[in-house]
Amino acid sequence: MFLGKPMTPDTPAFKIKNANLPLFVLHALTADMAQFKLQLDAHLAQAPDFFAAAPVALGLAAIAEADAIPDFTDLSAFMRQRGLAIAGVIGGSARQRQAAADCGLGLFPDARGARRHTASAPEPVPVAESPPAQEAVAAPAAAAPSRRPTLVVDKPVRTGQTVHAEGGDLVVLAIVNAGAELIADGDIHVYAPLRGRALAGARGDTSARIFAQCMEAELVSIAGYFQVFEDGIPASMRSKPVQVLLDGERVTLHPLAPMR
Amino acid sequence: MAKVIVVTSGKGGVGKTTTSASFASGLALRGNKTVVIDFDVGLRNLDLIMGCERRVVFDIINVINGDAALSRALIKDKHCDNLYVLPASQTRDKDALSLEGVGRIIDELKETFDYIVCDSPAGIEHGAFSAMYFADEALVVTNPEVSSVRDSDRILGILAAKSKRAVDGQDPVKEHLLVTRYNPGRVAAGEMLSVEDIQEILRIPLLGVIPESESVLQASNSGTPAIHLDKSDVAEAYKDVVARFMGDGVPMRFITAEKMGLFKRLFGGR
Numbered sequence: 272m273f274l275g276k277p278m279t280p281d282t283p284a285f286k287i288k289n290a291n292l293p294l295f296v297l298h299a300l301t302a303d304m305a306q307f308k309l310q311l312d313a314h315l316a317q318a319p320d321f322f323a324a325a326p327v328a329l330g331l332a333a334i335a336e337a338d339a340i341p342d343f344t345d346l347s348a349f350m351r352q353r354g355l356a357i358a359g360v361i362g363g364s365a366r367q368r369q370a371a372a373d374c375g376l377g378l379f380p381d382a383r384g385a386r387r388h389t390a391s392a393p394e395p396v397p398v399a400e401s402p403p404a405q406e407a408v409a410a411p412a413a414a415a416p417s418r419r420p421t422l423v424v425d426k427p428v429r430t431g432q433t434v435h436a437e438g439g440d441l442v443v444l445a446i447v448n449a450g451a452e453l454i455a456d457g458d459i460h461v462y463a464p465l466r467g468r469a470l471a472g473a474r475g476d477t478s479a480r481i482f483a484q485c486m487e488a489e490l491v492s493i494a495g496y497f498q499v500f501e502d503g504i505p506a507s508m509r510s511k512p513v514q515v516l517l518d519g520e521r522v523t524l525h526p527l528a529p530m531r
Numbered sequence: 532m533a534k535v536i537v538v539t540s541g542k543g544g545v546g547k548t549t550t551s552a553s554f555a556s557g558l559a560l561r562g563n564k565t566v567v568i569d570f571d572v573g574l575r576n577l578d579l580i581m582g583c584e585r586r587v588v589f590d591i592i593n594v595i596n597g598d599a600a601l602s603r604a605l606i607k608d609k610h611c612d613n614l615y616v617l618p619a620s621q622t623r624d625k626d627a628l629s630l631e632g633v634g635r636i637i638d639e640l641k642e643t644f645d646y647i648v649c650d651s652p653a654g655i656e657h658g659a660f661s662a663m664y665f666a667d668e669a670l671v672v673t674n675p676e677v678s679s680v681r682d683s684d685r686i687l688g689i690l691a692a693k694s695k696r697a698v699d700g701q702d703p704v705k706e707h708l709l710v711t712r713y714n715p716g717r718v719a720a721g722e723m724l725s726v727e728d729i730q731e732i733l734r735i736p737l738l739g740v741i742p743e744s745e746s747v748l749q750a751s752n753s754g755t756p757a758i759h760l761d762k763s764d765v766a767e768a769y770k771d772v773v774a775r776f777m778g779d780g781v782p783m784r785f786i787t788a789e790k791m792g793l794f795k796r797l798f799g800g801r
Protein backbone atom coordinates (compact mmCIF):
# COMPACT_ATOMS: atom_id res chain seq x y z
CA MET A 272 0.00 0.00 0.00
CA PHE A 273 1.22 3.42 -0.79
CA LEU A 274 -0.11 6.91 -0.87
CA GLY A 275 0.21 9.46 -3.60
CA LYS A 276 1.20 8.68 -7.15
CA PRO A 277 1.95 5.14 -8.00
CA MET A 278 5.66 4.39 -7.94
CA THR A 279 7.48 3.17 -10.97
CA PRO A 280 11.01 1.83 -10.77
CA ASP A 281 12.35 5.18 -11.95
CA THR A 282 10.33 7.57 -9.79
CA PRO A 283 12.77 8.58 -7.11
CA ALA A 284 11.93 6.93 -3.78
CA PHE A 285 14.18 9.23 -1.79
CA LYS A 286 16.57 12.06 -2.13
CA ILE A 287 19.60 12.97 -0.11
CA LYS A 288 20.17 16.47 1.10
CA ASN A 289 22.75 17.95 3.34
CA ALA A 290 20.56 19.41 6.06
CA ASN A 291 23.00 20.76 8.60
CA LEU A 292 20.40 20.29 11.30
CA PRO A 293 21.09 21.73 14.68
CA LEU A 294 22.35 18.92 16.86
CA PHE A 295 23.40 19.07 20.44
CA VAL A 296 26.30 17.05 21.65
CA LEU A 297 25.72 15.82 25.17
CA HIS A 298 29.30 15.34 26.36
CA ALA A 299 29.73 12.74 29.06
CA LEU A 300 32.37 14.06 31.45
CA THR A 301 32.31 10.96 33.61
CA ALA A 302 31.91 7.26 32.94
CA ASP A 303 29.88 7.06 36.16
CA MET A 304 26.44 6.76 34.58
CA ALA A 305 24.58 6.92 37.87
CA GLN A 306 26.05 10.35 38.48
CA PHE A 307 25.54 11.31 34.86
CA LYS A 308 21.84 10.47 34.99
CA LEU A 309 21.40 12.17 38.34
CA GLN A 310 22.90 15.45 37.14
CA LEU A 311 21.09 15.28 33.83
CA ASP A 312 17.80 14.78 35.64
CA ALA A 313 18.52 17.77 37.85
CA HIS A 314 19.31 19.79 34.76
CA LEU A 315 16.15 18.69 32.96
CA ALA A 316 14.11 19.48 36.05
CA GLN A 317 15.29 23.07 35.73
CA ALA A 318 14.98 23.29 31.99
CA PRO A 319 12.61 20.60 30.77
CA ASP A 320 12.69 21.80 27.16
CA PHE A 321 16.41 22.11 27.04
CA PHE A 322 16.90 19.73 24.15
CA ALA A 323 13.50 20.51 22.64
CA ALA A 324 13.02 16.78 22.22
CA ALA A 325 15.51 16.78 19.35
CA PRO A 326 17.85 13.84 19.16
CA VAL A 327 21.24 14.42 20.67
CA ALA A 328 24.66 12.99 19.96
CA LEU A 329 26.34 11.52 23.00
CA GLY A 330 29.92 12.80 23.20
CA LEU A 331 32.34 10.23 24.56
CA ALA A 332 35.62 12.02 23.95
CA ALA A 333 36.11 13.00 27.58
CA ILE A 334 35.73 9.43 28.81
CA ALA A 335 37.59 7.78 25.95
CA GLU A 336 40.78 7.36 27.92
CA ALA A 337 38.97 5.85 30.91
CA ASP A 338 37.59 3.36 28.39
CA ALA A 339 34.72 2.34 30.67
CA ILE A 340 31.73 1.08 28.71
CA PRO A 341 28.55 2.92 29.65
CA ASP A 342 25.36 0.85 29.60
CA PHE A 343 24.02 2.35 26.38
CA THR A 344 20.81 0.33 26.40
CA ASP A 345 19.97 1.59 29.85
CA LEU A 346 20.97 5.12 28.95
CA SER A 347 18.83 5.12 25.79
CA ALA A 348 15.84 3.91 27.81
CA PHE A 349 16.51 6.58 30.42
CA MET A 350 16.56 9.26 27.74
CA ARG A 351 13.47 7.92 25.99
CA GLN A 352 11.52 8.08 29.25
CA ARG A 353 12.33 11.76 29.31
CA GLY A 354 11.27 12.32 25.73
CA LEU A 355 14.80 12.42 24.43
CA ALA A 356 16.61 10.28 21.94
CA ILE A 357 20.27 9.50 21.45
CA ALA A 358 20.89 9.60 17.72
CA GLY A 359 24.37 8.24 18.06
CA VAL A 360 27.74 8.72 19.67
CA ILE A 361 30.60 10.96 18.75
CA GLY A 362 34.18 10.39 19.88
CA GLY A 363 35.04 7.66 22.35
CA SER A 364 37.39 4.69 22.33
CA ALA A 365 37.09 1.91 19.77
CA ARG A 366 35.54 -0.36 22.41
CA GLN A 367 33.05 2.27 23.48
CA ARG A 368 32.03 2.92 19.89
CA GLN A 369 31.65 -0.76 19.21
CA ALA A 370 29.46 -1.14 22.30
CA ALA A 371 27.32 1.80 21.18
CA ALA A 372 26.92 0.31 17.71
CA ASP A 373 25.96 -3.04 19.28
CA CYS A 374 23.15 -1.25 21.10
CA GLY A 375 21.85 0.16 17.84
CA LEU A 376 23.25 3.65 18.19
CA GLY A 377 24.67 5.49 15.23
CA LEU A 378 28.34 6.38 15.02
CA PHE A 379 29.09 9.95 14.12
CA PRO A 380 32.40 10.21 12.33
CA ASP A 381 35.27 11.04 14.55
CA ALA A 382 37.62 13.93 13.99
CA ARG A 383 41.25 12.97 13.61
CA GLY A 384 43.18 13.19 16.84
CA ALA A 385 39.92 13.02 18.73
CA ARG A 386 41.04 10.00 20.69
CA ARG A 387 42.35 11.89 23.62
CA HIS A 388 40.02 14.50 24.98
CA THR A 389 40.96 13.51 28.43
CA ALA A 390 43.10 13.18 31.46
CA SER A 391 43.40 16.80 32.51
CA ALA A 392 39.82 17.28 31.39
CA PRO A 393 38.23 20.00 33.48
CA GLU A 394 36.06 19.04 36.37
CA PRO A 395 32.50 18.67 35.25
CA VAL A 396 30.74 21.94 35.70
CA PRO A 397 28.77 21.66 38.90
CA VAL A 398 25.05 21.98 38.44
CA ALA A 399 25.02 25.23 40.37
CA GLU A 400 27.21 26.80 37.72
CA SER A 401 25.11 25.66 34.82
CA PRO A 402 23.22 28.40 33.09
CA PRO A 403 20.03 29.67 34.68
CA ALA A 404 16.99 27.77 33.46
CA GLN A 405 15.57 30.63 31.47
CA GLU A 406 18.64 31.05 29.34
CA ALA A 407 18.92 27.35 28.86
CA VAL A 408 15.38 27.11 27.57
CA ALA A 409 16.06 29.80 25.05
CA ALA A 410 19.07 27.94 23.75
CA PRO A 411 17.50 25.32 21.46
CA ALA A 412 16.41 28.13 19.21
CA ALA A 413 19.61 27.12 17.49
CA ALA A 414 17.70 27.27 14.25
CA ALA A 415 17.30 31.02 14.68
CA PRO A 416 20.12 31.78 17.09
CA SER A 417 19.80 35.01 18.98
CA ARG A 418 23.27 36.50 19.14
CA ARG A 419 24.67 37.60 22.44
CA PRO A 420 27.20 40.38 22.81
CA THR A 421 30.83 39.28 22.58
CA LEU A 422 32.35 38.32 25.90
CA VAL A 423 35.64 40.17 26.38
CA VAL A 424 38.11 38.92 29.01
CA ASP A 425 41.09 41.10 29.84
CA LYS A 426 42.66 39.11 32.68
CA PRO A 427 44.76 35.95 32.44
CA VAL A 428 42.74 32.77 32.19
CA ARG A 429 44.58 30.38 34.47
CA THR A 430 44.91 26.66 35.07
CA GLY A 431 41.59 25.22 36.22
CA GLN A 432 39.53 28.18 35.04
CA THR A 433 36.86 27.93 32.38
CA VAL A 434 35.40 30.86 30.50
CA HIS A 435 32.20 30.18 28.61
CA ALA A 436 30.73 32.63 26.11
CA GLU A 437 27.20 31.36 25.67
CA GLY A 438 25.46 32.15 22.46
CA GLY A 439 28.25 34.32 21.11
CA ASP A 440 31.91 35.04 20.55
CA LEU A 441 34.73 35.16 23.06
CA VAL A 442 37.63 37.58 22.93
CA VAL A 443 40.54 37.16 25.34
CA LEU A 444 43.13 39.90 25.64
CA ALA A 445 45.39 38.18 28.18
CA ILE A 446 47.28 34.92 28.38
CA VAL A 447 45.38 31.62 28.45
CA ASN A 448 47.55 29.21 30.37
CA ALA A 449 47.91 25.47 30.06
CA GLY A 450 45.06 23.79 31.89
CA ALA A 451 42.65 26.66 31.26
CA GLU A 452 39.63 26.26 29.00
CA LEU A 453 37.82 28.64 26.68
CA ILE A 454 34.39 27.70 25.36
CA ALA A 455 32.29 29.77 22.98
CA ASP A 456 29.19 29.01 21.01
CA GLY A 457 30.62 31.33 18.37
CA ASP A 458 34.23 32.22 17.51
CA ILE A 459 37.18 32.57 19.86
CA HIS A 460 39.87 35.21 19.51
CA VAL A 461 42.95 35.28 21.72
CA TYR A 462 45.31 38.24 21.45
CA ALA A 463 48.01 36.73 23.67
CA PRO A 464 49.56 33.27 23.98
CA LEU A 465 46.89 30.54 23.84
CA ARG A 466 48.28 27.61 25.84
CA GLY A 467 45.15 25.97 27.18
CA ARG A 468 42.15 24.55 25.36
CA ALA A 469 39.82 26.41 23.07
CA LEU A 470 36.43 25.03 22.03
CA ALA A 471 34.55 27.13 19.49
CA GLY A 472 31.13 26.41 18.04
CA ALA A 473 30.32 24.55 21.23
CA ARG A 474 26.67 24.14 20.27
CA GLY A 475 27.55 22.65 16.96
CA ASP A 476 28.28 25.64 14.73
CA THR A 477 30.65 24.09 12.19
CA SER A 478 31.53 27.48 10.75
CA ALA A 479 32.98 28.72 14.03
CA ARG A 480 36.68 29.55 14.08
CA ILE A 481 39.46 30.13 16.53
CA PHE A 482 41.97 32.92 16.02
CA ALA A 483 45.08 32.98 18.14
CA GLN A 484 47.82 35.53 18.00
CA CYS A 485 50.35 33.14 19.55
CA MET A 486 49.27 29.55 19.00
CA GLU A 487 50.45 27.11 21.66
CA ALA A 488 47.16 25.39 22.51
CA GLU A 489 46.85 21.97 24.12
CA LEU A 490 43.63 21.24 22.32
CA VAL A 491 41.31 22.98 19.89
CA SER A 492 37.80 22.02 18.96
CA ILE A 493 35.25 23.24 16.46
CA ALA A 494 31.65 22.05 16.81
CA GLY A 495 32.72 19.05 18.85
CA TYR A 496 35.55 17.92 16.58
CA PHE A 497 38.74 17.85 18.56
CA GLN A 498 42.38 18.12 17.72
CA VAL A 499 45.03 17.53 20.36
CA PHE A 500 48.70 18.33 20.04
CA GLU A 501 50.67 15.70 21.85
CA ASP A 502 53.90 16.83 20.27
CA GLY A 503 53.01 20.48 20.34
CA ILE A 504 51.79 22.66 17.53
CA PRO A 505 53.56 21.99 14.21
CA ALA A 506 56.77 24.00 14.20
CA SER A 507 55.72 26.14 11.24
CA MET A 508 52.81 27.55 13.25
CA ARG A 509 53.96 27.24 16.82
CA SER A 510 53.77 30.56 18.72
CA LYS A 511 52.56 32.25 15.53
CA PRO A 512 49.27 33.83 14.54
CA VAL A 513 47.00 30.98 13.50
CA GLN A 514 43.37 30.37 12.69
CA VAL A 515 41.60 27.10 13.28
CA LEU A 516 38.64 25.95 11.26
CA LEU A 517 36.69 22.87 10.41
CA ASP A 518 37.32 21.39 7.00
CA GLY A 519 34.71 18.69 6.58
CA GLU A 520 35.37 16.61 9.64
CA ARG A 521 38.91 17.72 10.14
CA VAL A 522 40.06 20.48 12.41
CA THR A 523 42.74 22.34 10.48
CA LEU A 524 45.25 25.03 11.39
CA HIS A 525 46.29 27.80 9.03
CA PRO A 526 48.89 30.53 9.42
CA LEU A 527 47.21 33.90 9.70
CA ALA A 528 49.06 35.74 7.01
CA PRO A 529 47.84 39.17 6.07
CA MET A 530 45.80 39.06 2.87
CA ARG A 531 46.11 41.89 0.45
CA MET B 532 45.04 49.96 58.06
CA ALA B 533 46.01 46.38 58.82
CA LYS B 534 46.96 44.19 55.88
CA VAL B 535 46.24 40.51 55.50
CA ILE B 536 48.87 38.64 53.48
CA VAL B 537 48.50 35.01 52.47
CA VAL B 538 51.56 32.90 51.69
CA THR B 539 50.27 30.32 49.27
CA SER B 540 51.34 28.00 46.45
CA GLY B 541 49.03 25.13 45.65
CA LYS B 542 51.93 22.70 45.55
CA GLY B 543 53.30 21.29 48.78
CA GLY B 544 56.80 21.61 50.15
CA VAL B 545 57.81 24.64 48.13
CA GLY B 546 58.72 26.82 51.12
CA LYS B 547 55.51 28.50 52.27
CA THR B 548 56.09 27.93 55.97
CA THR B 549 59.78 28.84 55.70
CA THR B 550 58.70 32.02 53.92
CA SER B 551 55.86 32.84 56.32
CA ALA B 552 58.24 32.60 59.29
CA SER B 553 60.98 34.70 57.72
CA PHE B 554 58.67 37.22 56.08
CA ALA B 555 56.68 37.81 59.28
CA SER B 556 59.93 38.09 61.25
CA GLY B 557 61.30 40.55 58.71
CA LEU B 558 58.20 42.73 58.96
CA ALA B 559 58.49 42.68 62.75
CA LEU B 560 62.21 43.49 62.63
CA ARG B 561 61.27 46.64 60.78
CA GLY B 562 59.01 47.69 63.62
CA ASN B 563 55.64 46.46 62.36
CA LYS B 564 53.28 44.76 64.75
CA THR B 565 52.93 41.41 63.06
CA VAL B 566 51.10 38.14 63.65
CA VAL B 567 51.60 34.95 61.67
CA ILE B 568 48.80 32.38 61.57
CA ASP B 569 49.30 28.69 60.82
CA PHE B 570 46.37 27.42 58.74
CA ASP B 571 47.83 23.96 58.27
CA VAL B 572 45.43 22.24 60.65
CA GLY B 573 46.49 18.68 61.34
CA LEU B 574 50.06 19.22 60.15
CA ARG B 575 51.14 22.26 62.07
CA ASN B 576 54.80 23.09 61.74
CA LEU B 577 55.05 26.85 61.74
CA ASP B 578 55.52 26.65 65.52
CA LEU B 579 58.46 24.26 64.99
CA ILE B 580 60.14 26.56 62.51
CA MET B 581 59.58 29.50 64.85
CA GLY B 582 60.86 27.46 67.79
CA CYS B 583 57.76 27.91 69.94
CA GLU B 584 56.24 24.43 69.74
CA ARG B 585 56.65 23.82 73.44
CA ARG B 586 54.66 26.89 74.32
CA VAL B 587 51.52 26.00 72.40
CA VAL B 588 48.54 25.71 74.74
CA PHE B 589 45.61 26.96 72.68
CA ASP B 590 45.29 27.07 68.93
CA ILE B 591 43.20 28.72 66.24
CA ILE B 592 40.43 26.11 66.47
CA ASN B 593 40.13 26.66 70.23
CA VAL B 594 39.61 30.33 69.50
CA ILE B 595 37.06 29.68 66.77
CA ASN B 596 35.15 27.31 69.04
CA GLY B 597 35.21 29.84 71.87
CA ASP B 598 37.30 27.61 74.16
CA ALA B 599 39.95 30.28 74.57
CA ALA B 600 40.25 34.02 74.07
CA LEU B 601 42.38 35.06 71.11
CA SER B 602 44.86 36.83 73.38
CA ARG B 603 45.50 33.56 75.21
CA ALA B 604 46.27 31.63 72.05
CA LEU B 605 48.80 34.14 70.68
CA ILE B 606 52.42 33.23 71.41
CA LYS B 607 55.05 35.92 71.55
CA ASP B 608 58.02 35.17 69.31
CA LYS B 609 61.32 34.63 71.09
CA HIS B 610 63.47 36.19 68.37
CA CYS B 611 61.84 39.53 67.87
CA ASP B 612 59.47 41.94 69.54
CA ASN B 613 56.32 42.88 67.70
CA LEU B 614 55.81 39.32 66.46
CA TYR B 615 53.18 36.82 67.55
CA VAL B 616 52.27 33.34 66.36
CA LEU B 617 48.77 31.89 66.23
CA PRO B 618 49.34 28.14 65.98
CA ALA B 619 47.26 25.55 64.19
CA SER B 620 45.76 22.57 65.89
CA GLN B 621 47.45 19.24 65.44
CA THR B 622 44.50 17.21 66.53
CA ARG B 623 41.40 18.81 65.09
CA ASP B 624 39.70 18.37 61.84
CA LYS B 625 40.24 20.97 59.10
CA ASP B 626 36.53 21.59 58.74
CA ALA B 627 36.49 23.24 62.13
CA LEU B 628 38.22 26.14 60.36
CA SER B 629 34.98 27.91 59.45
CA LEU B 630 35.19 30.98 57.24
CA GLU B 631 32.96 32.83 59.65
CA GLY B 632 35.25 31.92 62.57
CA VAL B 633 38.41 32.86 60.68
CA GLY B 634 36.80 36.15 59.69
CA ARG B 635 36.08 36.97 63.32
CA ILE B 636 39.68 36.24 64.33
CA ILE B 637 41.11 38.34 61.52
CA ASP B 638 38.85 41.26 62.36
CA GLU B 639 39.97 41.10 65.96
CA LEU B 640 43.64 40.89 64.98
CA LYS B 641 43.26 43.90 62.71
CA GLU B 642 42.59 46.05 65.78
CA THR B 643 46.09 45.38 67.15
CA PHE B 644 48.36 44.39 64.31
CA ASP B 645 49.76 46.06 61.18
CA TYR B 646 50.32 42.83 59.29
CA ILE B 647 48.56 39.50 59.49
CA VAL B 648 50.50 36.78 57.65
CA CYS B 649 48.58 33.60 56.82
CA ASP B 650 50.64 30.45 56.21
CA SER B 651 48.49 28.38 53.86
CA PRO B 652 48.53 24.61 53.68
CA ALA B 653 49.23 22.99 50.31
CA GLY B 654 46.42 22.11 47.94
CA ILE B 655 43.29 23.95 46.97
CA GLU B 656 41.00 22.47 49.59
CA HIS B 657 39.24 24.06 52.49
CA GLY B 658 42.34 24.92 54.53
CA ALA B 659 44.04 26.71 51.66
CA PHE B 660 40.80 28.45 50.82
CA SER B 661 40.23 29.77 54.33
CA ALA B 662 43.84 31.00 54.45
CA MET B 663 43.43 33.03 51.26
CA TYR B 664 39.83 34.15 51.53
CA PHE B 665 40.43 37.31 53.58
CA ALA B 666 43.73 38.27 51.92
CA ASP B 667 44.56 41.77 50.73
CA GLU B 668 47.83 40.62 49.23
CA ALA B 669 49.28 37.25 48.30
CA LEU B 670 52.83 35.94 48.18
CA VAL B 671 52.69 33.17 45.62
CA VAL B 672 55.57 30.87 46.47
CA THR B 673 56.84 29.03 43.42
CA ASN B 674 59.73 26.64 42.81
CA PRO B 675 61.45 26.67 39.43
CA GLU B 676 59.70 23.60 38.12
CA VAL B 677 56.73 23.13 35.84
CA SER B 678 54.38 21.47 38.31
CA SER B 679 54.91 24.20 40.89
CA VAL B 680 54.31 26.94 38.33
CA ARG B 681 51.16 25.21 37.15
CA ASP B 682 49.82 25.01 40.72
CA SER B 683 50.66 28.65 41.34
CA ASP B 684 48.72 29.54 38.22
CA ARG B 685 45.77 27.62 39.59
CA ILE B 686 45.97 29.43 42.93
CA LEU B 687 46.13 32.79 41.15
CA GLY B 688 42.96 31.86 39.31
CA ILE B 689 41.20 31.03 42.56
CA LEU B 690 42.42 34.24 44.21
CA ALA B 691 41.08 36.24 41.29
CA ALA B 692 37.71 34.50 41.31
CA LYS B 693 36.88 33.32 44.81
CA SER B 694 38.65 35.47 47.41
CA LYS B 695 36.52 37.79 49.49
CA ARG B 696 37.80 40.77 47.53
CA ALA B 697 36.72 39.10 44.29
CA VAL B 698 33.36 38.01 45.64
CA ASP B 699 32.62 41.46 47.10
CA GLY B 700 33.76 43.19 43.91
CA GLN B 701 36.53 45.13 45.67
CA ASP B 702 39.98 45.82 44.22
CA PRO B 703 41.62 42.47 43.45
CA VAL B 704 44.08 40.78 45.78
CA LYS B 705 47.53 42.21 45.10
CA GLU B 706 49.73 39.40 43.78
CA HIS B 707 53.45 38.96 44.34
CA LEU B 708 55.64 36.25 42.89
CA LEU B 709 58.24 34.75 45.20
CA VAL B 710 60.52 32.20 43.58
CA THR B 711 62.14 29.98 46.20
CA ARG B 712 64.69 27.16 46.22
CA TYR B 713 66.26 28.79 43.21
CA ASN B 714 69.48 27.27 41.99
CA PRO B 715 70.99 29.48 39.28
CA GLY B 716 73.53 26.82 38.37
CA ARG B 717 70.84 24.29 37.57
CA VAL B 718 68.86 26.94 35.74
CA ALA B 719 71.90 27.71 33.59
CA ALA B 720 72.27 23.99 32.91
CA GLY B 721 68.68 23.93 31.68
CA GLU B 722 67.54 21.65 34.50
CA MET B 723 65.17 24.17 36.03
CA LEU B 724 62.98 27.01 34.86
CA SER B 725 64.46 30.48 35.01
CA VAL B 726 62.82 33.41 36.75
CA GLU B 727 61.95 34.79 33.30
CA ASP B 728 60.32 31.50 32.29
CA ILE B 729 58.18 31.58 35.42
CA GLN B 730 57.21 35.20 34.95
CA GLU B 731 56.35 34.58 31.34
CA ILE B 732 53.72 32.09 32.44
CA LEU B 733 52.38 33.67 35.63
CA ARG B 734 52.65 37.33 34.62
CA ILE B 735 52.60 38.85 38.07
CA PRO B 736 55.23 41.16 39.60
CA LEU B 737 58.33 39.51 41.04
CA LEU B 738 58.86 40.27 44.72
CA GLY B 739 62.04 38.26 45.13
CA VAL B 740 64.12 35.16 44.61
CA ILE B 741 65.27 32.96 47.50
CA PRO B 742 68.22 30.74 46.67
CA GLU B 743 68.30 27.04 47.45
CA SER B 744 70.44 26.63 50.53
CA GLU B 745 71.23 23.95 53.05
CA SER B 746 71.17 26.52 55.80
CA VAL B 747 67.36 26.56 55.61
CA LEU B 748 67.20 23.03 56.96
CA GLN B 749 69.63 23.86 59.77
CA ALA B 750 67.59 26.91 60.63
CA SER B 751 64.31 25.04 60.81
CA ASN B 752 65.85 22.25 62.84
CA SER B 753 67.00 24.78 65.38
CA GLY B 754 63.68 26.61 65.47
CA THR B 755 65.09 29.83 64.05
CA PRO B 756 63.51 31.48 61.01
CA ALA B 757 66.06 31.61 58.20
CA ILE B 758 66.04 35.41 58.11
CA HIS B 759 68.00 35.39 61.38
CA LEU B 760 70.93 33.37 59.96
CA ASP B 761 73.61 36.00 59.93
CA LYS B 762 75.29 36.61 56.59
CA SER B 763 73.59 33.71 54.85
CA ASP B 764 72.32 34.41 51.35
CA VAL B 765 68.86 33.14 52.33
CA ALA B 766 68.61 35.67 55.15
CA GLU B 767 69.77 38.43 52.82
CA ALA B 768 67.25 37.37 50.19
CA TYR B 769 64.39 37.39 52.68
CA LYS B 770 65.44 40.81 53.99
CA ASP B 771 65.37 42.10 50.42
CA VAL B 772 61.89 40.66 49.98
CA VAL B 773 60.59 42.45 53.07
CA ALA B 774 62.28 45.68 51.99
CA ARG B 775 60.67 45.51 48.54
CA PHE B 776 57.34 44.68 50.09
CA MET B 777 57.64 47.81 52.25
CA GLY B 778 58.36 49.83 49.14
CA ASP B 779 62.17 50.09 49.07
CA GLY B 780 63.74 49.81 45.64
CA VAL B 781 66.17 46.95 46.17
CA PRO B 782 67.77 45.31 43.12
CA MET B 783 67.24 41.58 42.56
CA ARG B 784 70.02 39.32 43.75
CA PHE B 785 70.77 35.60 43.67
CA ILE B 786 69.43 35.10 40.18
CA THR B 787 72.64 34.45 38.32
CA ALA B 788 75.11 31.65 38.96
CA GLU B 789 78.31 32.82 40.57
CA LYS B 790 81.33 31.74 38.62
CA MET B 791 82.84 28.71 40.25
CA GLY B 792 86.49 29.18 41.06
CA LEU B 793 88.88 26.38 40.22
CA PHE B 794 89.09 25.43 43.86
CA LYS B 795 85.34 25.12 44.21
CA ARG B 796 85.08 23.18 41.01
CA LEU B 797 87.71 20.71 42.18
CA PHE B 798 86.49 20.30 45.69
CA GLY B 799 82.79 20.99 45.42
CA GLY B 800 80.84 24.02 46.42
CA ARG B 801 79.16 25.11 49.66
Ligand SMILES: Nc1ncnc2c1ncn2[C@@H]1O[C@H](COP(=O)(O)OP(=O)(O)OP(=O)(O)O)[C@@H](O)[C@H]1O
Binds near residue numbers: 543
Ligand atom coordinates in the same frame (compact mmCIF):
# COMPACT_ATOMS: atom_id res chain seq x y z
N1 LIG C 1 65.41 28.17 50.11
C1 LIG C 1 65.43 26.88 50.49
N2 LIG C 1 66.54 26.14 50.29
C2 LIG C 1 66.58 24.84 50.67
N3 LIG C 1 65.55 24.20 51.25
C3 LIG C 1 64.43 24.88 51.47
C4 LIG C 1 64.29 26.25 51.09
N4 LIG C 1 63.05 26.65 51.44
C5 LIG C 1 62.44 25.58 52.00
N5 LIG C 1 63.26 24.52 52.03
C6 LIG C 1 62.98 23.18 52.55
O1 LIG C 1 61.86 22.65 51.87
C7 LIG C 1 61.06 21.89 52.73
C8 LIG C 1 59.65 22.41 52.70
O2 LIG C 1 59.63 23.74 53.21
P1 LIG C 1 58.34 24.34 53.89
O3 LIG C 1 57.88 23.48 55.01
O4 LIG C 1 58.62 25.76 54.17
O5 LIG C 1 57.35 24.21 52.67
P2 LIG C 1 55.77 24.36 52.66
O6 LIG C 1 55.44 24.93 51.33
O7 LIG C 1 55.32 25.09 53.85
O8 LIG C 1 55.31 22.85 52.75
P3 LIG C 1 53.81 22.32 53.01
O9 LIG C 1 53.14 22.44 51.70
O10 LIG C 1 54.01 20.91 53.44
O11 LIG C 1 53.21 23.19 54.05
C9 LIG C 1 61.68 21.98 54.11
O12 LIG C 1 62.45 20.84 54.33
C10 LIG C 1 62.57 23.20 54.01
O13 LIG C 1 63.68 23.09 54.86
Ligand SMILES: [Mg+2]
Binds near residue numbers: 548650
Ligand atom coordinates in the same frame (compact mmCIF):
# COMPACT_ATOMS: atom_id res chain seq x y z
MG1 LIG D 1 53.82 24.57 55.34
